[in-house]
Amino acid sequence: MIELVQQENLAIGSKHILNALSDKELVKALVLSDSHGNPRVMQAIISAFGDDCDCLCFCGDGLLDLVESLELGFFDKEFGQHIPPAIFFVRGNGDNSTTTIFTDKRIPIIVPEFLEIKLAGKNVFLTHGHRYNVYYGNKDLRTEAINRGMDIAWYGHTHVPNSLRSHVTRNGRNDFLGILNPGSCAQARGGMPNTFAIVEVHRDEEKNICHYYKIKQDRFGDYNFEEMPTPRGEIKLF
Numbered sequence: 001m002i003e004l005v006q007q008e009n010l011a012i013g014s015k016h017i018l019n020a021l022s023d024k025e026l027v028k029a030l031v032l033s034d035s036h037g038n039p040r041v042m043q044a045i046i047s048a049f050g051d052d053c054d055c056l057c058f059c060g061d062g063l064l065d066l067v068e069s070l071e072l073g074f075f076d077k078e079f080g081q082h083i084p085p086a087i088f089f090v091r092g093n094g095d096n097s098t099t100t101i102f103t104d105k106r107i108p109i110i111v112p113e114f115l116e117i118k119l120a121g122k123n124v125f126l127t128h129g130h131r132y133n134v135y136y137g138n139k140d141l142r143t144e145a146i147n148r149g150m151d152i153a154w155y156g157h158t159h160v161p162n163s164l165r166s167h168v169t170r171n172g173r174n175d176f177l178g179i180l181n182p183g184s185c186a187q188a189r190g191g192m193p194n195t196f197a198i199v200e201v202h203r204d205e206e207k208n209i210c211h212y213y214k215i216k217q218d219r220f221g222d223y224n225f226e227e228m229p230t231p232r233g234e235i236k237l238f
Helices: 015-020 039-052 063-075 139-147
Strands: 026-032 055-058 086-089 098-102 106-110 114-119 122-127 152-154 162-170 173-181 195-202 209-217 223-228
Touching (some): 039 063, 063 086
Antiparallel strands (some): 098 106, 114 122, 162 173, 209 223
């Protein structure tokens, strides 16, 4: 069960587990974004996929849904077993910069604008994306990630899923930057279904393995998930 402690790097979880993620050969990350006031869909995704993942990465706009899910996990031990042991999250343009998790005590939380994390030896840049003009493409986000020495960038904001590999030059050698948007799990745009992604980050492989899932509700209101082809290419909404 996750330890509800915010560490110095602003992630939630035990220091031992958070540190161990950088040394693993393979990290499976549940990547969500833009739940926009729908904690129920987030909880359904966590219940179905969370216990098979090493961490949850939330790209913003729905922070209170994440907080509510963590609170539920504290009081409902069965649900709590499904929450990944490490939580990384950033502030969306619709989120506050601070919040509080209420369990049997008040746990104040600082909400970062971005995070630089290391998973399976890879440097991951986690951001919402609204500061990098992502409605108009990935150019600014790509530049920021490269300047920070990142191997991977995960973002949200557009509500449209996409995944691409961008060629970069580092220290005179050819390399790649992986860019991924999981889409919105509650308010999709661009004719896409509501989506999320599970990303396998391998230490010894250049390419990350992405599994995208579309979210459906049946006539009883229950959520169902179906794997879908990975959406490729750059997204420009304007």
